[in-house]
Amino acid sequence: MRGCGVVERVPLTLADLPELLQFIPADDRDTWLQVGMGIKAEFGSNGFDAWDTWSAGADSYSTADAKTVWRSFRKAGTGMGTVIKLAKDNGWRPRREPMTAEEKRRLNAEAEARRAARQAEIEADEARAQVMREAVAAACELIWTKHCKPQGESPYLDRKQVGAFGLGFFHYTVVLAIDDERQRCDVWVGSEARAFFAAMPKPRPDSLSFLMFKAGTVAVPLRDAAGKLWSLQAINEQGTKLFPKYGRKAGCRHVLGELDGAAVIGEAEGYATAASVHMAMGWPVAMALDAGNMPAVARDLAAQCPDALVVLAGDDDPTKPGNPGRKKAEAAAGEVGGIAAFPALPAEADAGQDWNDVHVAWGLEAVAEQLAAAVAAGKPSPTPSADEAAAPAGSSDNGGAGAGFTAAQVLRRFALVEGTTHVWDQDKKAVMKKTAFEALVTKPLAKGWAEDAGKKLIGADEVREIEQARRMAGKKAGALGMTPIQRYVYIDGTKDVWDREKKRRIPEGAVKMALGDAYALWLNSAERRTVDVDHIVFDPTMTKDPAVYINTFEGLPLEPVRNDAACENLRWLISFLCNHEQAPLDWLVKWLAFPLQHPGAKLDTAVLMHSVMEGSGKSLLFADTLGALYGPYAATVGQTQLESNFNAWQSRKLWAVFEEVVSRDQRYNQVGKIKHLITGKTVRMESKFINGWEEANHMNAVFLSNEIMPWPISESDRRFLVMWPLETLPEERQRAIGAELANGGVAALYGWLLDVDLGDFNERTRPPKTDARQRLVALSRAGWQTFLHQWRVGELGRGLWGACLSTDLYALFLEWCQRNREHAMSQTKFSLFISSEVGKTPRPIPWTDGNNRRFGAFFLPDMEQGEEEDSFPPLSLKAAALGQQVRAWRDKARLAGWGVDGWEHVKEVAA
DSSP states (O other), X not given: OTTOOEEEEOOOSGGGHHHHHTTSOSSSHHHHHHHHHHHHHHHGGGGHHHHHHHHTTSTTOOHHHHHHHHHHOOSOOSOHHHHHHHHHHTTOOOEEEEOOHHHHHHHHHHHHHHHHHHHHHHHHHHHHHHHHHHHHHHHHHHHHHHTOBXXXXXXXXHHHTOOOSSOEEOSSOEXXXXXXXXXXXXXXXXXXXXXHHHHSOSSOOTTEEEEEEOTTOEEEEEEOTTOOEEEEEEEOTTOOEEOOTTOOOTTOBEEESOOTTOSEEEEESSHHHHHHHHHHHOOOEEEOSSGGGHHHHHHHHHHHSTTSEEEEEOOOOTTSTTOHHHHHHHXXXXXXXXXXXXXXXXXXXXXXXXXXXXXXXXXXXXXXXXXXXXXXXXXXXXXXXHHHHHSOTTOOOOOOOSSSOOHHHHHHHEEEETTSSOEEETTTTEEEOHHHHHHHHOHHHHHHHXXXXXXXXXXXXXXXXXXXXXXXXXXXXXXXXXXXXXXXXXXXXXXXXEETTTXXXXXXXXXXXXXXXXXXXXXXXXXXXXXXXXXXXXXXXXXXXXTTOEEOOOOOSOOOOOOGGGGHHHHHHHHHHTTTOHHHHHHHHHHHHHHHHSTTOOOSOEEEEEOSSOOSSHHIIIIIIHHHHHGGGEEEEOHHHHHSSOOGGGTTOSEEEEESOSOGGGTTTTHHHHHHHHHOSEEEEEETTEEEEEEEOOOEEEEEESSSOSSOOOTTOOOEEEEOOOSOOOHHHHHHHHHHHHTTHHHHHHHHHHTOOOTTOOTTOOOOOOHHHHHHHHHHOOHHHHHHHHHHHTTTOTTOSSOEEHHHHHHHHHHHHHHHTOOOOXXXXXXXXXXXXXXEOSSOEEEEOSSSEEEEOEEEOOOOTTOOGGGSOOOOOSHHHHHHXXXXXXXXXXXXXXXXXXXXXXXXXXX
């Protein structure tokens, strides 16, 4: 037939892709990216399914990652020709079959139509991306100018031992919201940020993303060579670095110092490294963000300052595939005729491989010495070839896979199971019979493989172990469908395991019972996760790196809703329990709101609600309502839990209500434990059959009691807001509150508390004094303390609060005990107790009664606040003056009705 011929048919249809792709390994990420870009360049969005199906053959495959990366393929780059070359390099050969000129024209026309459609799609994507880049840049400019402060604190900078050079600090939460669908960016602050999260659809759509800048975070402004701010890098307290979606990074940098007139300019990847170089050498240093951006930034620096030497202060980490830090720094130095300098650390040094690691380990002097030596050597890196500069870091060739095998591929992929005729497929981790193997690779290739002395062997025991491991991976170990590898995490340094489904520690025996025969497979699996015993944390701030830490806090169960009408009666109940007194009500509302507005805040104060009257609504508010708000992070505790040696109930708690926790015979013994619950920053957890562990204490406490004196508190103890509700909760209010609890009242109360103006209230703001507190303090006093209090406030007699003989005061105390049926004590103990609160002469001093010279010890109380100085004149310690004071004090005691003349030591002198 005219126009016919036998040609190589290069697959350019979606139907041909699976055959070609099975020759390309999907495990190498660089290859994976090149194939994805090539397919999308040729087929547009229609090519995703074929690429995704091929990607799933890799062990590291993630559906979410594949979708995200596919969306990132915007500009035309790698084409289908690269994909075809990769396939050919791994053994694929195009089919040779007749193709008419008409078929060839049709295929070419279809390809051209696809390319035109893809080019239109790329241009539309790029136009949208440019709109969003500009919108993000405008939002970042707003955040930088309005919400970033030049001063602040950063634990990250402190750890890195570097200063803040041109950084911004956040002192409150700012949210940058990015909406792809509406093509806009919004900046939310304070209550607006809370409203944004409250209104966010569940689940969050892919078109909506956000970046949260919390207090303690620093912002690094990222500008182009012309000085325009395009984006912000956020570095939080833990050192996690985040960027807003669409924020431009290519060619952007942050310069520490001034470029004008500089003879030497440094360039580094991250901020801490750049700051260490800047501090050590005094050079201006450009932070390039990452290794891939270093060449572009170096070119801009060389163009901007052509007379300056550019020193690439690169990272050097041979453990990373391809060592990209060194490779890109050397390439950048070669392009601009600069110097690539890398840190020299001893083999035994337990440090990283960047210049900040040298700074932290050895000091700035070491950084300066090494960099100065590199500059003095003056050996710029050689200009790399185009292939070397463009080569992705860490590329590797893992061989082909799939049908259409070559002899080399068969030798690579298959192994003989020793002692059998079975064949082990290394790629699919499966055993096949000889006949199935021949059918897959063809009999000639199977025969050649069997006769090849270099073929791989695998033991039957090893095959069984691998197959058992696969069965274990498919075994679901709980209600959430987790496999044992996913569910159980070994806690290094203990015999315990973290159960990710139950969110608690369990002993190793519990895992054995759950897994049975699969326990040994889990224990010996290379994929079993291990976490350091100190890296299981309860962190309500949610700032710990999840790749390093297991955070047992997952957020409060309720979404706040601002609807004041829906919680009107609950808000009234708070006021009712404060007897509608304004000072304690204001404090209590802020005390409830503070830990919700500052997640994880541990207040140094607590609330004690007690009354002999039941039914005031104490439990209804604090246990039922707030318990529903905090969900699994709340606990209602009784006496048994408080007095028990095992306190694992306290783990992962933000809120606790203690009801009648102290029995009458234990009220003095438990005071220390209660104080630690309130003010302790950490707590030692003890649980049966599990090793104890230390956990941060984020629990805030309310104590409820129907006792007049739940436990003693002193005058100086300002930890408690003490309230004594005066009325029983009206029945109609009780019904109304129940209705609110059933109809979103708790979420509404949550929303209301989040918007409470805290003013200057903080973790240590002391509660106001109340009548209930004063009564409890009085009930808590020992006999001598009550006597001292009455002496101080004038209840023992007008004018008696003043200097007196210790023997006179003790005699008065004995008479007071007799009248009030209090327990007396020896004069020695009495003097020691009183002298702990009141000044006393260290030894007896002389005084005269007008006739005789005597010696005695004196109590010397200070003037009380509010007393007039004329009523409390300075005391002279001369004998005559002291004698006059003794006589005056005794006269006042007689006038107050005390039997001074009957006191034994006074009678003896008179006789």
